Amino acid sequence: MSWILAAPIIIPFATAVLAFLFRHGPEGRWISVLGSAALLVSAAILMTNVLAGGVVAAQMGQWPAPFGITLVADLLSAVMVVITGITGLAVAIYALADVDERKEQLGYHALYQVLLAGVCGAFLTGDLFNLYVWFEVMLISSFGLLVMGGNRQQLDGGIKYVTLNLVSTILFLSGIGLLYGMTGTLNMADLHSAVQNVENPGLLVVVAVMFMIAFGVKAAVFPLFFWLPASYHTPAISVSAIFAGLLTKVGVYALFRMFTLVFTTDVAYTHTILLWVAGFTMVTGVLGAAAMNDFRRILSFHIVSQIGYMILGLALFTPLALVGAVFYLVHHIIVKANLFLVAGVARRIAGSTELSQIGGLYKTAPLLALLFLIPAFSLAGFPPLSGFWAKYVLVKAALEDGGYVIAGVALVVGLLTIYSMTKIWGNAFWKPHPAGVHPTLSSIAPKDLAALILPIAALATLTCIIGLFPEPFIQFATASADQLLNPEAYIQAVLGADAPGLALAEVTP
Amino acid sequence: MELLVAIMVGVLVAASVHLMLARNVLRFLFGLVLISNAANLTIFVAGRLTPESPPLIPYDADVPVADVANALPQALVLTAIVIGFGLFAFALTLVYRTYQNLGTLNSDEMRLAEPEDDTHVAAENKTYIAREAGQ
Numbered sequence: 001m002s003w004i005l006a007a008p009i010i011i012p013f014a015t016a017v018l019a020f021l022f023r024h025g026p027e028g029r030w031i032s033v034l035g036s037a038a039l040l041v042s043a044a045i046l047m048t049n050v051l052a053g054g055v056v057a058a059q060m061g062q063w064p065a066p067f068g069i070t071l072v073a074d075l076l077s078a079v080m081v082v083i084t085g086i087t088g089l090a091v092a093i094y095a096l097a098d099v100d101e102r103k104e105q106l107g108y109h110a111l112y113q114v115l116l117a118g119v120c121g122a123f124l125t126g127d128l129f130n131l132y133v134w135f136e137v138m139l140i141s142s143f144g145l146l147v148m149g150g151n152r153q154q155l156d157g158g159i160k161y162v163t164l165n166l167v168s169t170i171l172f173l174s175g176i177g178l179l180y181g182m183t184g185t186l187n188m189a190d191l192h193s194a195v196q197n198v199e200n201p202g203l204l205v206v207v208a209v210m211f212m213i214a215f216g217v218k219a220a221v222f223p224l225f226f227w228l229p230a231s232y233h234t235p236a237i238s239v240s241a242i243f244a245g246l247l248t249k250v251g252v253y254a255l256f257r258m259f260t261l262v263f264t265t266d267v268a269y270t271h272t273i274l275l276w277v278a279g280f281t282m283v284t285g286v287l288g289a290a291a292m293n294d295f296r297r298i299l300s301f302h303i304v305s306q307i308g309y310m311i312l313g314l315a316l317f318t319p320l321a322l323v324g325a326v327f328y329l330v331h332h333i334i335v336k337a338n339l340f341l342v343a344g345v346a347r348r349i350a351g352s353t354e355l356s357q358i359g360g361l362y363k364t365a366p367l368l369a370l371l372f373l374i375p376a377f378s379l380a381g382f383p384p385l386s387g388f389w390a391k392y393v394l395v396k397a398a399l400e401d402g403g404y405v406i407a408g409v410a411l412v413v414g415l416l417t418i419y420s421m422t423k424i425w426g427n428a429f430w431k432p433h434p435a436g437v438h439p440t441l442s443s444i445a446p447k448d449l450a451a452l453i454l455p456i457a458a459l460a461t462l463t464c465i466i467g468l469f470p471e472p473f474i475q476f477a478t479a480s481a482d483q484l485l486n487p488e489a490y491i492q493a494v495l496g497a498d499a500p501g502l503a504l505a506e507v508t509p
Numbered sequence: 510m511e512l513l514v515a516i517m518v519g520v521l522v523a524a525s526v527h528l529m530l531a532r533n534v535l536r537f538l539f540g541l542v543l544i545s546n547a548a549n550l551t552i553f554v555a556g557r558l559t560p561e562s563p564p565l566i567p568y569d570a571d572v573p574v575a576d577v578a579n580a581l582p583q584a585l586v587l588t589a590i591v592i593g594f595g596l597f598a599f600a601l602t603l604v605y606r607t608y609q610n611l612g613t614l615n616s617d618e619m620r621l622a623e624p625e626d627d628t629h630v631a632a633e634n635k636t637y638i639a640r641e642a643g644q
Contacts, residue, residue, distance in 0.1 A: 129585055136592045143599055147606075155607045157622040159534060162600055166541055167529075169596075173589055174548040180582070181555025234622050 002058035004049055005071040007042035008081050008120040011035060012088075016113035023107055029096050032109035036092040039116060040085030043078075050078040055483070055493035057126065065494050066187030070126035074490050075480035076326060080123040080253055083330055086462070087245045087337045088116045090455035094341055095238040097448035103148055103236065111148070114141040115242065122250050126494050128176055128186040131254065135172065135218070139165055142247060145239045146231060157231030164227040168217030175210035182207070189494035191262045192487060201265055208263040208270050215258070218251025221311055222280035225304045229288060232303070233296035233353070237344030240296060244303055245337030249329060252310050256325070259314060260484040267317060274315035279409050282308030286416040295343040295353035295428060298420050299336070302379065305413060306332050312410065313394055316401050322481035324393035327473060331378070331386040331466060338375040338459040342368065345452050346428055349439040355427035362429035364438045367453070369429050374460040376425070378467065380418040386466035389474065514554045521547035534604050534614045538597070545593045549586045556582025 015035025022028040049056050050073050057072040059065055073081070092112070099108050118138030125131050147158040180186055182203065183194035198204050213224065220228040228248070232240055255274075263270055285305025292298045310332070313325020343353055345368055350358035362369045378385035381392075391414055398407035433439060441449060466473055483489060521543050528540030556579040564580040566573050608614055611621065 129588075133588065133592070136596070140596065140599065143603070147603060150606060150610070152610050153622045155603070155610050156619045158603055159607055159616070159619060160622075162603055163534070163537060163541070166596060166600065167544075170541070170544050170548050173545075174551050176585075177548065177552030177555040177582075180552065180585075181557075230623050 002060070002071070004042075004046050005056060005058045005073060005124055006060070008039055008046060008085070008124065009071075009117050011038045011042055012113040012117035012120065015039075016110045016117065019113055020107055020110035023105055023110065028104055028109050029092075029099070032113060033089070033092045033096065035113055036085070036089040036116070039120070040082070040089050043081040043085035043120075046073055047078045047082050049073075050075060055489045057493040065126075065496075066185050066190035069130050070187060070189070070494050071124045072126035072189070072490065072494050073124055074483045074493075075476065076253070076256065076484060077123045079326075079330060079476070079480065080249070081120050083333050084116060084119050084123065084246060086459075087242065087333055090341070090459055091238050091242045091245075091337065093451055094241070094344070094455045097444075097451035098238045098344060099236055106148055108145070108148060111141045111144045112242070115145065115246075119246050119250055123253060126188050128179070128188060128191070132169070132172055132176060135169060135250070135254075138247070138250065139169065142243065146235050146243075148235070148239075151234075154234045157234040161227045161231040164217060164224075168214045168224075171210055171217075172214035175207055175214060178203075178207045178210070187494065188257065188261055189487070189491040192491055195262055195265055198265075204263070205266050205269055208259075208266070209273070211258055211263070212255070212270065212273065215251045215254045216277065218248065219255060219307055219311070220248045220251070220304050221277050221307055222284050222304075225281070225285070225307075228304060229297060229300045232300040233294060237340060237347070241337045241340035241344070244299065244340050245333045248303055248307055249333055252307060252329060255311070256314055256484065260317075260322075261487050261490070271315050271317050274311055275403070275406065278308045278312035278315050279406055280308075281305065281311060282409060282413040286413045286420070289420045290416060290423075292420075293355050295346060295355060295358075295424060296340065297353075298424060299339050299343060302417065302420065303336060305417065306336070306379070308413070309391065309394055309410065312398065312406060316397055316403065316406075318397055318401055319478075319481055319485060320393065320400060321397035322484055323474065323477045324390060324397050326477040326480045326484075327393060328390040330473070330477075331390045331463070334459050334462055334466075335375040335378050335387065338456055338463070339372070339379065341452075341456045341459070342372045342375070345441075345444075345456070346372075346439075348452070349441060349443055350428070350433065351435070351437065351439075355424065356434065358428050358433060358439070359431040360429075360433035360437070361439055363432075364440045368441060371453070371456050371460050372425070372429070374463055376421040378463050380421050381414045384464075384467050386463050386470070388467065389470040393474070510558050510560065511554055514550055514558065518547045518550050518554070521550070532615050532617050534607070534616055537616075538600055538604060541600070542597060545589075545597075549589050549593075552582050552586050552589065 012035060015031060019028045019031045022031055055074045057070060060069040060071060115138060118134050118141060121134035122131055122138060125134060143162055146161055147154050182198050183191060185191055185194050195204055217224045232243055282305050285301050285308060289298045289301035292301060310325050310328050313321045346361060347353045349365060350361060352358050378387040381387040395407050395410050525540040525543035528536045531537060559578040562577045564577040611619060
């Protein structure tokens with residue numbers, strides 16, 4: 001059983017080693033594509049196992065939980081690994097045409113695979129300190145990818161990204177130390193019951209807030225998001241896309257895990273903070289985007305704004321809200337990575353990502369216009385697309401919970417999202433090109449064009465499928481939210497059937 | 510003993526916050542080193558301090574005979590030190606390269622990625638079309 005859980009971590013690492021060895025030839029990039037495809041297959045196998053048999057857990061090195069390192073996958077972990085596989089493969093194909101040889105020789109593909117390994121490890125681990133280690137794996141490879149090539153803007157953005165993320169890891173580490181001091185365990189399933197017996201519940205809330213800040217920096221929530229719009233528009237397009245799709249979502253996932261499984265002792269306090277954070281994150285993100293005039297910078301601020309919706313689902317902490325949040329998480333990764341990929345193609349044929357410098361794409365590259373329209377309007381929440389269902393469920397959950405103000409905020413932010421998407425549309429697609437250039441897709445070499453358009457089209461199709469047939473996805477999100485709110489199955493899978501905390505495992509929403 | 514270590518952690522954090530609030534990025538990094546050591550000490554003291562009882566099991570026994578020090582926090586701290594060292598080495602190199610390229614360590618002057626006046630970015634981005642056309 002354990003290899004099913006370990007494969008999504010081992011495959012990218014093995015691919016990274018091979019890709020590094022072959023970094024001087026064209027083999028390296030194809031190894032990266034093959035490795036990402038293998039990751040997707042292993043993720044699919046994991047998903048079928050979790051769907052068929054419930055939560056899957058394995059103890060690494062045969063050390064029994066809670067002493068050893070546990071890998072565990074419930075529905076949320078499994079779907080996150082699958083999405084990592086999908087996005088990873090799409091961006092690896094895109095990188096065939098996007099990443100130049102100099103970066104390949106510096107080890108781009110190896111770092112990229114290490115990044116995927118770190119992300120999958122963070123989704124699959126059931127041990128808090130191990131989560132810290134995966135965060136570091138992810139961080140160090142993202143540092144490398146971000147500043148690779150070393151132009152001045154990259155270094156400038158890199159400084160802010162590196163310093164603020166390092167502060168967050170220190171807070172995470174201190175939180176781990178204090179939590180261990182109070183409970184004597186670091187296994188997340190074991191912590192669920194151990195925190196109920198802590199002598200000083202007030203101190204536990206302090207530690208909970210430390211974790212909230214640490215993961216909040218990673219997830220880029222208000223007021224901790226400043227590193228994101230400073231850095232995400234500077235690296236290569238494929239790096240931007242994978243960062244935008246996956247990295248902040250690891251922070252969101254960690255918040256979900258900790259604040260449904262461990263820190264549920266004082267929901268009224270902690271989740272109220274999260275609710276305020278969610279509201280401010282949505283508003284500041286979308287206002288920041290409205291002020292920007294660059295394709296990628298608008299999209300970067302929208303990441304922040306969209307994170308607010310996911311945190312909103314966690315903060316409301318009702319079954320329906322968590323359904324919306326899980327659905328939103330899945331939909332958002334696909335859409336956001338895709339928008340960055342489109343921005344890359346637009347830059348390639350029109351010459352810039354600065355909206356005042358480009359134009360005319362609708363007339364001369366209608367296919368690209370269509371491929372932009374799908375993720376852009378999905379992000380804004382137009383009815384037949386996936387974003388509509390995600391927002392609909394969340395707003396409905398907020399209204400049912402009596403949160404009329406936050407529901408109103410969510411709707412207004414949706415409107416403002418449309419505003420900045422139409423700004424991109426009007427400037428990059430409708431307006432004639434200021435330099436008189438007629439940007440066409442045929443100006444790209446056919447081989448490159450396939451590598452660029454194929455992943456965009458595939459992700460757009462996926463967005464349409466989720467939008468047109470939302471029922472199975474909503475059902476999946478419902479089952480996943482149910483597992484989050486009733487973690488008995490998770491605890492039983494990790495600790496065994498006679499786990500001491502099972503009697504206490506009732507979470508009241 | 511715990512109190513002494515706790516006070517030491519407090520002093521380290523205070524000093525590091527002072528350093529990290531500076532505009533100079535290098536001072537920020539030194540603050541980061543101090544605060545990461547404070548975090549390591551926090552983990553160490555959270556595992557309870559038990560002096561003079563090393564976690565050693567006699568050769569002919571399966572379990573320790575007397576109360577011994579908790580080995581887990583030490584293992585955690587060791588891991589955290591190694592990771593922290595690697596990250597610090599990277600950060601130091603990054604700061605050095607940034608200083609070489611931008612000619613400043615003042616974080617207020619680092620406005621290349623987010624210029625106050627957005628037209629500068631537009632001007633620099635123009636280079637792309639020449640490069641792509643040249644391929």
